[in-house]
Amino acid sequence: MKKIEAIIRPSKLQDVQEGLKEAGIPCLTVVPVKGTGLQKSYSERYRGTEQTMILQTRIMIICVISDENLDKCIDVFLECAGTDQVGDGKIFIYDVQDAIRISTKVRGGEAIR
Numbered sequence: 001m002k003k004i005e006a007i008i009r010p011s012k013l014q015d016v017q018e019g020l021k022e023a024g025i026p027c028l029t030v031v032p033v034k035g036t037g038l039q040k041s042y043s044e045r046y047r048g049t050e051q052t053m054i055l056q057t058r059i060m061i062i063c064v065i066s067d068e069n070l071d072k073c074i075d076v077f078l079e080c081a082g083t084d085q086v087g088d089g090k091i092f093i094y095d096v097q098d099a100i101r102i103s104t105k106v107r108g109g110e111a112i113r
């Protein structure tokens with residue numbers, strides 16, 4: 001199992017959610033976040049005074065998926081979350097040790113199917 005944390009523009013949430021559903025990945029968690037990335041022009045655009053601490057408003061989408069759905073899931077984010085501009089966001093990928101569906105007590109891959 002893998003966990004994807006994708007930090008994207010709030011305006012892209014609906015497109016991504018629809019794309020994931022169409023790809024057979026219906027489960028997700030959405031978290032409002034603020035942050036900053038590598039690129040610096042964002043802060044320079046802000047007038048005069050020191051603005052390097054400004055944080056951008058983004059959302060984080062968390063998906064826990066089977067290994068076989070990983071490439072499909074990444075493709076959805078690349079196709080649906082981009083504007084070809086800086087600030088489009090990032091995708092982080094983690095290994096997941098286990099998952100448990102509380103209602104059925106089923107563990108492992110079955111818990112996310």
Ligand SMILES: Nc1ncnc2c1ncn2[C@@H]1O[C@H](COP(=O)(O)OP(=O)(O)OP(=O)(O)O)[C@@H](O)[C@H]1O
Pocket residue numbers: 007033034035036037038039040056058085086087088089090
């Ligand atoms: N290395 C990182 N660790 C944690 N969060 C990050 C990291 N890089 C980006 N983020 C988060 O993603 C958001 C969007 O990042 P952003 O797309 O602006 O990245 P960037 O490195 O500046 O690349 P770009 O040049 O495409 O803008 C940031 O506001 C921050 O919340």
Ligand SMILES: [Mg+2]
Pocket residue numbers: 037038039040042086087088
């Ligand atoms: Mg940036």
